Amino acid sequence: MNEEVMKVLKMVEEGKIDSQKAAELISLFNSKEQEKINETKEKMFKIIVKSSKGDNVNINVPVKFISTLGTAIKKLPKVEGVEGLEEIDMQAILKAVSEGLEGKIVDIKSENGDIVEVVVE
Structure with missing residues (x-):
């Protein structure tokens, strides 16, 4: 038992x-x-990008850190050769995460083979 309980x-x-x-x-x-x-x-x-051209990206950032940035983050950064990132509304995602959303949030597969996933774990 811990010390406080013993006291x-x-x-x-x-x-x-x-x-x-x-x-x-x-x-x-x-x-x-x-x-x-x-x-x-x-x-x-977590942002996971698997490019058909081999330009793979794995980004892991604490949710608290992103939340402190507030409205400074509007969209995901562009990755050359990967389409679909500009369509992701970061503010909507951050609002949903602050309300308790977890798991895979975004799952984009383009016709040229690019894959973008956004996950909260």
Whole structure:
């Protein structure tokens, strides 16, 4: 058991707090611990481009970082020889991600063999 919980149990044993208050404190400690765990499992925004000409691109950026850029990002950057990127509305994607959207968001396959995927994991 962690140190905080042991201190709470000791306070109950000594009669300083009742079991109800102890349960509240332990619950608070557990929720803070869960927040720390969730922070380390940060979502990543991934852009995968597989060009028919061999110009492959893999971009992995934390969602929090992209969110802080706000409206500065309007469209995905152009990759020479890859069509379809200019059609992707980054603001719409960021809004959906902030509302909890996960998984494959964009899946483009052009007739010349280019593949573009945008994934949030």
